[in-house]
Amino acid sequence: MKEKLLALLNEDARYTAAELATMLGVGEGEVRDAVAELEKSGVIRGYKTLIDWASVDDVHVTAIIELKIVPQADEGFEQIAERIAGFEHVESVYLMSGGYDLCVIVTGQTFQKVAMFVAKRLATMDGVTSTATHFVLRRYKDMGVAMCDSPDDRGRISL
Amino acid sequence: MDLSRFLNPDVVALRPSGIRKFFDIAETMDDVISLGVGEPDFATPWHIRQAGIQSIEDRKTRYTANRGLHALREEIAAYMRRRFGLTYDPASDVLVSVGGSEAIDAAVRALVCRGDEVILPQPSFVCYEPIVRMAGGVPVVLETRAENEFRLTPAELEAALTERTKLLVLPYPCNPTGAVMERADLEGIARVIREHDLFVLSDEIYAELTYGVDHVSIASLDGMRDRCVVVNGFSKTYSMTGWRLGYACGPADVLTQMTKIHQFAIMCAPTTAQYAAIEALRNGDEDVQKMRAQYDARRRIMVDGFNKIGMDCFEPRGAFYAFPSIRRSGMTSDEFCEKLLYSQHVAIIPGTAFGACGEGFVRASYCYSVSHIKEALSRIEAFLREIGS
Missing domain, CATH: 3.40.640.10 (Type I PLP-dependent aspartate aminotransferase-like (Major domain))
Incomplete structure (x- = not known):
């Protein structure tokens, strides 16, 4: 039931415990306990709202930055990744296979601010040997949700 | 020109699908919440x-x-x-x-x-x-x-x-x-x-x-x-x-x-x-499995919802329809669906569209998102209150 519960919450975090219980065919108390346990153990890290910022304002900028790093003895990539993750504007940090080491997703109010953040904060860090910044121009799909409306084109009624 | 002499009387005698009138009303309303379709809402994988x-x-x-x-x-x-x-x-x-x-x-x-x-x-x-x-x-x-x-x-x-x-x-x-x-x-x-x-x-x-x-x-x-x-x-x-x-x-x-x-x-x-x-x-097996899991969650929400508002509904274990009873309303299936459509703008299908013995029941499809199903159920509940059932 844990996997099914997580799949439902991943689909819509606002399902109530009663609704989740109905959909899973278990008791409401059981759902509450399971969610509490998943939160406590850190499997569930939080609940957020998926916002299409483009329809709110046009000064919300996201960039994906490829970083190449010299790994440090003992620590590998851990320490530098944690230091980067500490910045408020950094939304995500991933260790990557392939042509570069860390993928950093940064959000900011303007292209300029994001660019300056990369130049001043990231590029200058010890161990960072190169950066490549790619700005997001448009979101078509985010977190599994399409960012454009696709109206229900079925008839109202069919047998 | 009267063409009836050219037409095959056996075909003329076939009754058109019983919900044509109902269908026409639903198509003209622009804020209808429908549970009326017999086809999936997912796009083909x-x-x-x-x-x-x-x-x-x-x-x-x-x-x-x-x-x-x-x-x-x-x-x-x-x-x-x-x-x-x-x-x-x-x-x-x-x-x-x-x-x-x-x-x-x-x-x-x-x-x-x-x-x-x-x-x-x-x-x-x-x-x-x-x-x-x-x-x-x-x-x-x-x-x-x-x-x-x-x-x-x-x-x-x-x-x-x-x-x-x-x-x-x-x-x-x-x-x-x-x-x-x-x-x-x-x-x-x-x-x-x-x-x-x-x-x-x-x-x-x-x-x-x-x-x-x-x-x-x-x-x-x-x-x-x-x-x-x-x-x-x-x-x-x-x-x-x-x-x-x-x-x-x-x-x-x-x-x-x-x-x-x-x-x-x-x-x-x-x-x-x-x-x-x-x-x-x-x-396509994995796609089917995912869609089935979604239908199952929606099915449970819908059946539970109908039972809670007093429309008795046995547990459907196949297809993507629930078939709750409307007997408590004292109306025929046709009346119930038409009044529900006019009053709350919810489209469901009278059971009689599928044979005379569907009288006393309605068909509701769960080929819709959970939030859509919840909205429809709350409107149906409001309708039941309205008619004092």
Whole structure:
């Protein structure tokens, strides 16, 4: 039931415990306990709202930055990744296979601010040997949700 | 000019689908919340759409063999084998049709002679009765009952038989009731079929959409393979309604005759859809599993919702419909649905659209998002309060 519960919450975090219980065919108390346990153990890290910022304002900028790093003895990539993750504007940090080491997703109010953040904060860090910044121009799909409306084109009624 | 003298009176006598008026009202309202459709809300999985597109790019734009692409018939035979343990020869026992409906029509026309009686359990899909009539057959409606969870019982079947009975249409999992027939239920039916030397048209279009129970094909029971034409298709399983693709499997002697009818009326099923269907059968299991899990969650929300607001609803274990009772309202199904539509702008289908014995029930589809279903249920609840039920 844990996997099914997580799949439902991943689909819509606002399902109530009663609704989740109905959909899973278990008791409401059981759902509450399971969610509490998943939160406590850190499997569930939080609940957020998926916002299409483009329809709110046009000064919300996201960039994906490829970083190449010299790994440090003992620590590998851990320490530098944690230091980067500490910045408020950094939304995500991933260790990557392939042509570069860390993928950093940064959000900011303007292209300029994001660019300056990369130049001043990231590029200058010890161990960072190169950066490549790619700005997001448009979101078509985010977190599994399409960012454009696709109206229900079925008839109202069919047998 | 009066053209009635040119028209075939048998066709003129067919009643149009009973919900035309209702349909027209619903189409003119712009804030209708509908639970009225019989087709999935999911888009066809992208890899299946891509296979269709690729086939067009590869110039696969001509007729296929009348029976359908050999590769597709092989995949269909492989599916029937792995899923139901049934063996069909792709060369002679499989026909690819334009949706399940065409396969149903071809099977009835291949089997039914003028005056033959065809047993139709109802409530059920609306096409069987007119198709039987157009073939010159005599539909014998067998009313299934809520207390049996709308399953067909051997005793009911036996009571409906006469010397002219030839064919049983077996529509499970069932639109509109969501009823399923389990192995033990089917064993009893199969016994009657064998004892009375009858034939079965088993419409298994919802075979992959069952919840907590695996679909059993009646053709897989002892001695039944050669007494059944099994109809299935891609519309419901893979969310491919608009592609118009179905199929029939059965003994070669029957399929040969069905293929003639198909050949002269249709030539072959749409080529693009056939290529997409090969991809669906080869690589679509995971998609089906995901959609089934979504339907199951919606089903539970809907059934629970109806029961909570006092519309008693048995647990449907197949297809994607709930069939709750509206008896407490004191209205007929028609009245209930029309008033609900006018008052709360919610569209559901009167049970009587699927046979007279659907009176007292309505069909609600759960091919909608959970939030849509919740909104519809809360409007229906408001309607029940309004009418003091």
